[in-house]
Amino acid sequence: MKKLHARMRWLAWRKPHVARWSQVVLIVLVWFACDQLSRRFHWPVPGSLLAMALLLLGLMAGVMPAAGLRRGADWLLAEMLLFFIPAVMAVWQHLPLLREQGGRILLVILAGTALVMATTAVLVDLMFRWSRRRAH
Amino acid sequence: MRTEWLSLLWLAITLGGYFALKPLYRRHPRWWTSPLLTVPLLLAAAGLLLGMDYPVYIRDTHWLVLMLGPATAAFALPIFRYRRLIQRHWAALLVGVLGGSAVAIGSAWALASWCGLDDAVRRSLLARSITTPLAMLMSADIGGVPELTALFVVITGVAGIALGELLLRVVPLRSALARGALFGVGAHGAGTAKAYDIGAEEGSVASLAMVLAGLLNVLMAPALAVFLR
Numbered sequence: 289m290k291k292l293h294a295r296m297r298w299l300a301w302r303k304p305h306v307a308r309w310s311q312v313v314l315i316v317l318v319w320f321a322c323d324q325l326s327r328r329f330h331w332p333v334p335g336s337l338l339a340m341a342l343l344l345l346g347l348m349a350g351v352m353p354a355a356g357l358r359r360g361a362d363w364l365l366a367e368m369l370l371f372f373i374p375a376v377m378a379v380w381q382h383l384p385l386l387r388e389q390g391g392r393i394l395l396v397i398l399a400g401t402a403l404v405m406a407t408t409a410v411l412v413d414l415m416f417r418w419s420r421r422r423a424h
Numbered sequence: 425m426r427t428e429w430l431s432l433l434w435l436a437i438t439l440g441g442y443f444a445l446k447p448l449y450r451r452h453p454r455w456w457t458s459p460l461l462t463v464p465l466l467l468a469a470a471g472l473l474l475g476m477d478y479p480v481y482i483r484d485t486h487w488l489v490l491m492l493g494p495a496t497a498a499f500a501l502p503i504f505r506y507r508r509l510i511q512r513h514w515a516a517l518l519v520g521v522l523g524g525s526a527v528a529i530g531s532a533w534a535l536a537s538w539c540g541l542d543d544a545v546r547r548s549l550l551a552r553s554i555t556t557p558l559a560m561l562m563s564a565d566i567g568g569v570p571e572l573t574a575l576f577v578v579i580t581g582v583a584g585i586a587l588g589e590l591l592l593r594v595v596p597l598r599s600a601l602a603r604g605a606l607f608g609v610g611a612h613g614a615g616t617a618k619a620y621d622i623g624a625e626e627g628s629v630a631s632l633a634m635v636l637a638g639l640l641n642v643l644m645a646p647a648l649a650v651f652l653r
Contacts, residue, residue, distance in 0.1 A: 312494070319494040332646075336496035336557050337639060343500035354504060361498035364491070365620075365631075368613050369459045370442045371492045372581065374485035375556060375574040376464045380476040382572060385545070392539040396549060397576060400531040401584050404553055405591055405610035408524035408633075413602040415516035 296356040304359060311360025318342060430474065431483040434467075438485055441466045453621050455586035460578065460614055492557055495613070499631045506628040513601055517629070520602075521636045524609035528553040529641075529648070544569055547652070551641060552576040555612040558638040565645035566652060577612065584611020585618045592622075604629025609637045 300307040322342060323335025331338070346352035379386065386393070445462045455461070468476075482489075503510065510517065529550050536546040548568035551559040556577050563573035588607050597603050600623060607615030608630035616634050620627030 315497055316491075316494045319497045322497075323493060332642070334557055334561055334642070336493040337635070337642075339493070339497035340500045340503075340635065343497055344504055347500060347504040348507075354501065357498075357501050361501035364495045364498040365502070365617075368492070368495045369617055370439075371488050371495055372460055372556065372578050372614065373438060373442065373463050373467075374482060374489050376460070376578045377467060377478060377481050377485075378571045378575045379464075379468075380471065380478040380481070382575065383476075385542075385572075389541055389545060392541055393545065393549070393576070394579070396532060396535040396539055396541070397552060397579050398583050398587070399535055400528065400549075401553070401580055401610055402587050402591070403531045404524050404528045405584065405588055405606045406595070407527045408520045408609040409591065409595060409597055409602045409606040411523045412516050412520035412605040413597055413599060415519050416513065416599040416601050419513070419516060 293353045293356070296353055300355045300359060308359035308363055311357055312363060313360075315339075315343070315357070315360050315364060427480055427483070430480055431485075433474070434470075434481045435484040435488075437467065437470055438463065438488065453618075455582060455589060458582060458585055458614075460582050460585075489556075492555075492613075496555060496557060496635075499635055502628040502631050503635070506625065506632070509601075509625065509629070510632060516601060517605060517633060517636065520605045521609055521633055521640060524605070524633075525553070525637050525640055525644075528609070528637075545572065548572040549576055550648070551645075552580045553610060553612065554638040554641045555634055558642050559612075562642050562645040565642075566649045578614070581611050581614025584615045587611075588615060588618060600625040601629055605633040606630075608633030612638070 319336060319339040322338040325331070326333065326335040326338055343352070343357065347354060347357070441463045442459055445459050445466070448462070449457045449459055532549040532552065533546065536549050541549070544567075547566050548563055550566060550568065551562040551573050554562065554577070556574055559573050559577045560570035563570045584607065588611060591606065592603060597606075603622060604619050604626035607619040607626070611618070612634050616627060616630040619630035
């Protein structure tokens with residue numbers, strides 16, 4: 289195990305591109321296995337979260353060195369906006385609905401999101417200050 | 425043109441547009457330069473020429489959407505990296521996520537009813553604050569249209585990046601914790617990407633808040649479905 293970890297670190301250092309793509313493939317494989325399991329047995333937790341929990345457990349338990357995931361995970365996270373774009377184009381399928389109610393939908397989303405963000409920020413900030421005051 | 429070639433062309437335009445327009449966002453990180461807005465605009469312009477046919481478009485590009493699964497799994501790394509931060513502030517995060525999610529669902533329902541939107545649209549709006557794969561799952565559970573939800577999720581993302589920027593300028597938030605949680609709970613993955621632009625600590629808090637909010641919503645969906653019947 290130690291030898292394998294050392295080799296992974298060496299790869300991440302000497303061949304960053306090879307390391308990045310092999311790590312992306314590794315994450316995809318873990319996700320695919322979890323997704324299949326979750327579908328097959330109709331679990332309420334989706335495969336992506338299962339895969340995340342599994343990877344996190346692996347990191348925590350030291351089975352997986354963080355260096356062995358870093359480049360791949362960072363790439364996936366950095367390009368995440370790309371993966372969202374095709375989902376946006378579903379607009380084309382709902383053009384009549386959006387023409388009729390789009391303005392109101394946008395209003396609901398804007399007002400709702402502003403409320404959510406303000407609430408979350410204020411709550412967390414209050415809790416943060418409160419716990420700090422208690423610590424002093 | 426044959427459908428297969430057209431689908432491939434759409435994939436090429438999507439990828440090409442993304443990698444061509446991303447440097448613009450690098451140089452001027454604003455909500456209106458976000459690839460989430462500029463690339464769909466480019467695609468819409470191309471759609472006027474090639475025809476706006478969603479089934480043809482998604483035929484080859486659905487691989488990209490599938491990658492959201494591994495991308496969600498990749499959040500394990502930032503969470504691991506900032507585990508100390510999370511251990512120290514788990515209570516604040518939990519309160520923020522719980523409160524934020526409650527407001528997300530409550531405000532969507534109340535505002536949509538007030539605006540007189542269709543029931544299917546109203547139900548599809550409830551899951552809009554959480555990350556796409558989970559939102560589509562939750563939407564199906566509570567009687568929404570998953571595809572519409574995916575669309576609302578993305579609109580929320582773009583809106584959230586813009587609103588978050590504005591909020592940070594107006595409201596003085598002292599902790600990276602609050603700055604990150606705001607983006608994670610309010611604008612899921614898109615907000616998390618924005619939070620990483622502000623700082624690594626904000627980004628990892630945002631990703632954790634996003635994951636927590638998503639989990640909470642999905643687990644609560646069956647109960648919500650009974651409640652909304």
